[in-house]
Amino acid sequence: xxxxxxxxxxxxxxxxxxxxxxKTFFSQTEVGASLGKVKADFEGYTTRVNFSFQTLNxxxxxxxxATGFLVGVDTYPNLTLMPLGLGWRGFxxxxxxxxxxxxxxxxxxxxxxxxxxxTEWTESWYEGGLFLNPSIGIRRQSxxxxxxxxxxxxxxxxxxxxxxxxxEIGFSSFRDASLPPGFISVRKEEYVFxxxxxxxxxxx
Amino acid sequence: xxKNNHSTLGKxxxxxxxxxxxxVLPSCHDEVTNxxxxxxxxxxxxxxSTVREADIIIEPGKELDNPGKxxxxxxxxxxxxxxxxxxxxxxxxxxxxxxxxxxNIPGNVDLAVNSDILYADNYVDLLSFDISDIRSIKMxxxxxxxxxxxxxNFDTGQIIxxxxxxxxSESDRMWGWGGWWGRPEFLAMAxxxxxxxxxxxxxxxxxxxxxTLMSGHLYAVDQYSLRVxxxxxxxxxxxxxxxxxxxxxxxxxxxxxxxxxxxxxxMHIYDASIPSDPKKMAEYSHFTACDPVVVNxxxxxxxxxxxxxxxxxxxxxxxxxxxxxxxxxxxxxxEMLNPHGLGLAGDFLYVAEGEHGLKSxxxxxxxxxxxxxxxxxxxMKSVDIIPGPKSLIVIGPDGVCQFDYSTPSxxxxxxxxxxxxxxxx
Numbered sequence: 001x002x003x004x005x006x007x008x009x010x011x012x013x014x015x016x017x018x019x020x021x022x023k024t025f026f027s028q029t030e031v032g033a034s035l036g037k038v039k040a041d042f043e044g045y046t047t048r049v050n051f052s053f054q055t056l057n058x059x060x061x062x063x064x065x066a067t068g069f070l071v072g073v074d075t076y077p078n079l080t081l082m083p084l085g086l087g088w089r090g091f092x093x094x095x096x097x098x099x100x101x102x103x104x105x106x107x108x109x110x111x112x113x114x115x116x117x118x119t120e121w122t123e124s125w126y127e128g129g130l131f132l133n134p135s136i137g138i139r140r141q142s143x144x145x146x147x148x149x150x151x152x153x154x155x156x157x158x159x160x161x162x163x164x165x166x167x168e169i170g171f172s173s174f175r176d177a178s179l180p181p182g183f184i185s186v187r188k189e190e191y192v193f194x195x196x197x198x199x200x201x202x203x204x
Numbered sequence: 205x206x207k208n209n210h211s212t213l214g215k216x217x218x219x220x221x222x223x224x225x226x227x228v229l230p231s232c233h234d235e236v237t238n239x240x241x242x243x244x245x246x247x248x249x250x251x252x253s254t255v256r257e258a259d260i261i262i263e264p265g266k267e268l269d270n271p272g273k274x275x276x277x278x279x280x281x282x283x284x285x286x287x288x289x290x291x292x293x294x295x296x297x298x299x300x301x302x303x304x305x306x307x308n309i310p311g312n313v314d315l316a317v318n319s320d321i322l323y324a325d326n327y328v329d330l331l332s333f334d335i336s337d338i339r340s341i342k343m344x345x346x347x348x349x350x351x352x353x354x355x356x357n358f359d360t361g362q363i364i365x366x367x368x369x370x371x372x373s374e375s376d377r378m379w380g381w382g383g384w385w386g387r388p389e390f391l392a393m394a395x396x397x398x399x400x401x402x403x404x405x406x407x408x409x410x411x412x413x414x415x416t417l418m419s420g421h422l423y424a425v426d427q428y429s430l431r432v433x434x435x436x437x438x439x440x441x442x443x444x445x446x447x448x449x450x451x452x453x454x455x456x457x458x459x460x461x462x463x464x465x466x467x468x469x470x471m472h473i474y475d476a477s478i479p480s481d482p483k484k485m486a487e488y489s490h491f492t493a494c495d496p497v498v499v500n501x502x503x504x505x506x507x508x509x510x511x512x513x514x515x516x517x518x519x520x521x522x523x524x525x526x527x528x529x530x531x532x533x534x535x536x537x538x539e540m541l542n543p544h545g546l547g548l549a550g551d552f553l554y555v556a557e558g559e560h561g562l563k564s565x566x567x568x569x570x571x572x573x574x575x576x577x578x579x580x581x582x583x584m585k586s587v588d589i590i591p592g593p594k595s596l597i598v599i600g601p602d603g604v605c606q607f608d609y610s611t612p613s614x615x616x617x618x619x620x621x622x623x624x625x626x627x628x629x
Contacts, residue, residue, distance in 0.1 A: 038234045048234075157518065190238075192235040
């Protein structure tokens with residue numbers, strides 16, 4: 001999988017040269033807010049506002065398309081995830097200062113920023129998951145044309161899991177595949193965070 | 205910028221934004237699936253009459269699943285499979301033990317052998333088997349209602365046993381959501397749906413019977429009593445008397461006409477110099493049934509460990525002077541890593557250090573045990589040790605392993621019997 005991605009990227013970078021663009025490399029860095037609703041109690045949904053940062057670095061395929069690898073930081077209630085993946089941007093470039101663009105980011109988030117917490121009795125940990133992030137926005141070129149600022153709105157679907165286990169007391173003779181060894185109980189929370197993401201950023 | 209926007213892109217952008225809002229907002233809530241998976245014990249009611257009707261079947265040898273008590277009898281290893289029966293292995297060559305057969309005894313947790321007669325519990329009953337010919341085992345007796353504490357109703361003959369199971373419950377709420385940041389408080393304990401399993405200890409499946417043989421008598425303990433049987437006529441145990449002990453009795457082992465009975469709160473010592481009439485001698489309260497003990501004539505070696513169940517707060521090997529059994533004295537405590545079981549063979553003490561490995565000591569000088577450590581096998585994770593006549597048996601994650609300890613300072617691995625569900629350390 002990773003090899004294919006790498007090869008694709010290399011091909012794209014050659015393509016970029018073939019199109020003889022002014023710029024070969026593409027970089028888009030954004031910060032913003034992600035909004036969602038979470039059912040935290042039995043009464044209903046509460047709105048959450050979380051922070052999102054992402055930087056996408058890659059190459060221009062041609063005047064209209066750019067692609068690259070992305071890395072970022074997203075906060076969610078109780079956890080912070082680190083998305084890693086591939087991104088694509090398509091620009092409706094009509095030679096004007098403002099142009100519309102669409103984006104698609106795909107990948108998986110890592111929960112490496114969350115520590116595995118362990119006590120004598122319990123253990124809790126997070127697991128990241130896949131994400132999908134389509135977006136649309138506007139690009140505004142700077143006067144010198146060296147960089148551009150972007151505003152975007154998108155939808156982000158992020159999967160993640162939280163586990164907390166009570167450790168087994170003594171030695172148990174009884175095992176079951178549905179529980180990891182050494183635990184007497186495990187509570188698993190599977191999350192699918194559906195967020196509306198509003199971002200501002202820069203393209204170089 | 206805005207002006208510009210409006211002039212160039214205003215309309216389509218607005219439309220697209222509106223469309224996206226329309227598409228995304230209603231579905232923009234988080235999906236949470238909360239799955240709580242837990243082990244629990246569920247009660248199973250049985251009629252003893254039905255249990256007694258069923259034949260006790262001798263099956264061909266089968267793989268060890270999760271061994272309980274291991275009993276060395278001559279060239280044979282008798283290994284209990286809790287609640288299921290007894291494996292019989294030919295151990296004449298400890299480097300290559302052979303699995304011979306399996307006695308299917310429902311509700312069995314303990315065994316003892318006396319002159320070719322194997323005693324095994326079958327829920328409330330005590331069974332006797334003639335094992336003089338190990339390839340043709342015959343059941344020779346059934347003593348009914350020996351372990352009465354399992355009865356829920358003695359008159360109807362109904363007993364209660366406990367079955368381990370895994371249950372799952374679900375909800376769609378994000379439990380720990382208390383704010384924008386931070387990890388949820390630990391909640392699994394708060395969810396007690398179905399956790400209550402009658403307060404039984406895990407894996408043991410409810411009331412445990414434990415027994416041991418000494419001086420022609422069989423001593424059996426269940427949760428609160430000690431029952432004495434005369435087995436001088438091997439195939440016909442005769443019930444002699446019942447001694448109330450108090451709650452939480454878990455282990456029994458004999459040594460030099462004394463019975464050491466371990467409970468949750470301490471260790472009872474009974475003088476059994478008159479085998480039919482054991483008398484209470486002393487009760488040590490500073491170590492309990494979860495602290496393994498080995499004794500020789502003068503000293504008792506006890507390991508205390510810090511764990512979830514055995515919360516002693518220390519990891520120590522303690523040496524007690526028991527020359528006067530009525531007044532044991534603590535001589536010295538040695539720091540250990542996480543000691544579990546231990547085995548004593550002459551002057552050599554083997555300590556199972558859980559995940560840390562296996563240690564051996566020369567204990568001829570009890571005041572300088574730490575200076576006489578012989579080996580520390582860090583790769584040999586272990587929980588219990590039985591010094592046998594032919595080999596040192598070590599129970600750990602690798603199964604039931606045997607070592608040649610003819611040179612006590614150098615353990616030589618002989619074999620490991622594979623176990624389907626080995627212990628976790």
